[in-house]
Amino acid sequence: MSDSFDIVLNGERHRARTGETVLRVAQRAGVHIPTLCNDDRLDAAGCCRACLVEIDGQRRLQPSCAWKAAPGQVVHTESPKVRRHRELLVSLYMADHKLGPDGLPLHTTQGNELRAWAEATPHKKLTQVHAPRAARGPDANPYVAYDPALCILCAKCTRYCDEIEAVNAIALSGRGSETTIATAGTRGLLDTTCELCGGCIDVCPTGAMHAKQAPRFLAKAVFEKVRTTCNYCGVGCQIDLNVHQGKVVQVTAPPPGETVNDGNLCVKGRFAYEFIHHQDRLTTPLVRRADGQLHPATWQEALDTAAKGLLRVKDKHGPDALGFVSSSRCTNEENYLVQKLARAAFGTNNVHQCAAT
């Protein structure tokens, strides 16, 4: 079999590669197919049924996220049969979903893909079913929470926990309308194999899995995302600092495929940002005065005292009696400046950082 071939998508020929799914070919061709449970990092599950398409020769609609493209295949993504299916499916999802005052799936800070889909798709108002899907009991973990009223059981969170983080702390449990996202023995996450990476939150399409300490229902317009590099280990994960009213209120991962971390983060990168606004932060320069104590000072006084003190050591003992400890926690530019301070301003090569320790 050749490595690539044509398939026909909505009457147009598109190139497909061996092993690719119909969804992937469509995405590359710019043909929109709705999906809720697909994530390129995960094995295809085909469980949300949003991406069903009509394929000539197939009696039933097929999930495009799992269906492999084949030479000459003829696919319809907007046929009457597909549209009828989508309209009914959105309506069914909405009947088992918490709706906002506008009658649409509830908006959350992290978005709600079901809402976006419902906005774009004609749907019927069906009687609300209140599925007895169980929430988790008291859970002392400070980071991850689950709201069953927004869960669509796409299992992205449990599959992420299994396939990417590979700790299997959460799983689908129960049957039928009682199916829910549970832990072994319904324990709190701190007492499971969970490593609190929070990947379940990022993959959740509806905001059912959410960050406990982040504001849940902010309108998109009132917070800003600033892309930066995580400040913990050397992996260099790209993170988005979500800023609201001058404070970092949440850290999220950029979409998969864009950055070195492929949409993944660990517990430190995602949750250990409380230190930024912590009350213990140093907020004023300090100078040791005659009483032997450190006292608040102006920047001018602190800079002058520091300069005088360092120059005095240099004058008395020579430049090599000074040592400059730079920091692998600080930026490249700041490390450049520290070694420039040592070499150009004071004339010593005694400059190093904690690389060795």
Added chain:
Amino acid sequence: MTNSIPEIEDCDLLFVIGSNTTEAHPVIAMAMKKALHKGAKLIVADPRAIWLTHHADLHIQHRPGSDVWLVNAMMHVVLNEGLHDQAYIDAHCENFEALAATVADYAPEMAEAVTGVPAAQIRQAARMYATTKKAGIFYTLGITEHTHGTDNVYCLADLVAITGHLGVRSAGLNPLRGQNNVQGAGDLGAHPDNLPGVQKVADPVARERYEKLWGVPLPTKQGLTLTQMMTAVEHGAVHGLFVMGEDIVVSEPNAAQLEAALNRIEFLVVQEIFPSETMRFAHVVFPAGCFAEKDGTFTNTDRRVQRVRGAVQAPGQARPDWQILVDLMRACGYPTPAYQNPGEIWAEMSAVSPRFVGISHERLDRDGGIQWPCPTPDHPGTPTLHVDRPMRGKVLLRGVAYRPPVEPTDDAYPLVLSTGRVLYHYNAANQTTREKGAALKVPNNFLEMHRYDAKRLGVKDGERVRVISRRGAIEVAAMVSPRMKPGLVWMPLHNFGDTENRVNLLTIDQGDPVTGTPEYKVCAVRVERVG
């Protein structure tokens, strides 16, 4: 790293030695898990049965400090069984005969006495590694924090070279750097031997470039490494220190001696975001902005320069470090330019650093991270090093002989203490002890030990024990754990806010002769029940 993080998922074999990747580099561990999900094999060499060992095809549980023996024995097998890549050696390596002569003395059967690893496991590991093309080696501080850390790295590099794993996608030799910008800090010249752009101080051409740029003659005298600086403070050769973003009293080994010296120091400037232990000795303290409050770049472990962007204001009068440094330089009478933003600082540096010339803040904003070397503005960066041939020209095979750790166990100090990281904390833990999750998951320091050792001492899980080395004594809770081997105990390197009981009161300040990295992974201790 010779290779890149995105290459990891396509490895057919991962050889992880001295790296507890799931705890120290969790997101690289996810890439490793993905490789395993796709069918890769995994060899883990670690004295502890870390998480990765549960998914490993082979766990080599060697004694701390016996890495040279282990890897030499692997090379012994490779050469004896003809599994080496003769064509690669002929074309790209030198000193092969000397290496072959050295490893000839390291038969796997003899390795067992030193490493504690059965010969069959060493053979199996050598065969698996040598016969898999896409086989990557990953290591962290388990390799480097030894008085023979450089030897460990040389050994691994020899193994990579003689099996032709250099310059191959999803293979190579990959140190996982522990800190966000430990790579960049060294690259930018925060190193006694190197000017920015990894140009040697000893190289007159490089020095001249910077003399012209900075308008002053540059010192030629050999500078001190951090460990040497600390020793020099203790011996009265260094009288003034400027310390930015490191709590040296918590991070450096043999802390009691260092504290005594800092009491006598003539002048100490500390630039920090939180109150630190080192601050107790400071004459001036500058409050700095954290990563979320400033602009700049970090360079990660796969040499990827990426942007740091300020999102919020620093609290109170705290200011970004770069602004403080500019003001300090000017207060000291050195007329450094008044940069408007860190992009201008980067531009000043990169103009005379061939490795970075092609990288600018504007380009990083447009294209995302770029991996050095990047010699021109249209160069795409270099994901894999040494592709066509080794950058140095030829790989110099070293063939190093085993040296034991400096502090052997004896009757008075019968246990080996090793240290490392836990997932929920970060280094000195100034930041993470202020986080709810870390406080719930790992609130306190502990000593991990095998149940045999615990039983012999009459210690139960959770009980307080006193850990005593030749340098100090501390008290922590015992954690009886199936991950340990008898004779080995382990503690986190983090400072849990309990200043009296931090592990660096125990560790040795003797470092590797080349890098100065202290031997945090091996020291001799004894453990006693408290009360």
